[in-house]
Amino acid sequence: MAAAVRGRRIAAILIFPLLIAGCGAAQGTPAGTTTVAEIKAGGEHNDTDVMFLQMLVFHQRQGLDMAGTAAERATGPELKNLIKAVRATEQNELTIMLSWLADWGEPTDVDAAPSAHTGHGGLHGTNPADITRLQTVDAAQFDATFLNMFLAHQHNAIELAQMEIESGANPRAKEFAERVRQTRHGEIRQMLRLTTGDHQ
Known part of the structure; x- marks a missing residue:
């Protein structure tokens, strides 16, 4: 029973900041917005905004691949709950990012070559x-x-979010980056507890 309660708490922490506290209340969101695809970033943006979204799209497609495997193979109940929340959150985030890139007329298929986006630290x-x-x-x-692999993976997401927070121009993209930073920090804290066996 305690494990189930913790699992529900994890899901709430990871999903609610994006779907409720973040997007629903963000400045400029229409009152009737009901789906993540309807959330718009607006036209103002710079190169960092574009690079951030493109690199995070690539990053999250990898993350969803990893989480999909984990959904089938993970054995720990808390890890299973964490993965379920991660998949829901990142799929919604991916929908938002692809929509914004399309609105800006920017490519959504990111080159996976090592040289891609080297000016911003690679992918x-x-x-x-x-x-x-x-x-x-x-x-x-x-x-x-x-857990060891996904810890490093989500740390990379925090680095991308920090780049956007510091150098981006689009207000909605910067808010989005801050939510990414916060949720990944929460995931990392949870994963570190799982790796050390501290499930309290």
């Missing part, structure tokens, strides 16, 4: 071979392997 992604390895790693080692 901040995870090695594709490591992501593939999650599908075959020994079952007894999956949870630990995934």
